[in-house]
Amino acid sequence: MSKSILKDKSYQFAIRIVKLSQYLTSIKKEFVISKQTLRSGTAIGALIREAEFAQSNSDYIHKFSIALKEANETGYWLDLLKDTDFIDVTLYDGLCCESKELVAMLVSTIKTLKNKNL
Numbered sequence: 001m002s003k004s005i006l007k008d009k010s011y012q013f014a015i016r017i018v019k020l021s022q023y024l025t026s027i028k029k030e031f032v033i034s035k036q037t038l039r040s041g042t043a044i045g046a047l048i049r050e051a052e053f054a055q056s057n058s059d060y061i062h063k064f065s066i067a068l069k070e071a072n073e074t075g076y077w078l079d080l081l082k083d084t085d086f087i088d089v090t091l092y093d094g095l096c097c098e099s100k101e102l103v104a105m106l107v108s109t110i111k112t113l114k115n116k117n118l
Contacts, residue, residue: 005105006048006102006105006106006109007045007048007049009098009101009102009105010044010045010048010067010102011045012098013041013044013045013095013098013099013102014041014042014044014045014046016094016095016098017037017038017041017042017074017095018038018042020034020037020038020041020087020091020095021034021035021037021038024037024081024086024087028086030081030086033077033080033081033084033086036077037074037077037078037081040070040071040073040074040077041070041074041077041099043066043067043070044067044070044071044074044102044106045067047063047064047066047067047070048063048064048067050063051063051064051067057113057117058117060113061110061113061114061117064106064109064110064113065110067106068103068106068107068110071099071102071103071106072103074099075096075099075100075103078092078095078096078099079096082096
């Protein structure tokens, strides 16, 4: 069940990231950081989805580990967007909270998967 919650949350987060990227490119005329944020923010859910067809248990864990790295990277880009005034604190707070929640869920999932493989 937690995997489907994680899958759903990562997909909803990706939608928000796509909309953020659209806002940044059309309104703020920012193209570099928005592209990085779009790439890392949408990769989280894509990797979770990709893990469904992993070739082995270690490949499955590896996909989730990469998703964790992407979630952490997305947090970096969000920090940078806020600190350079491309997004306001309210928008940042919501996205950052979601990003941190995904990181926590991924860490928990990876620990659980690794413990099952011992």
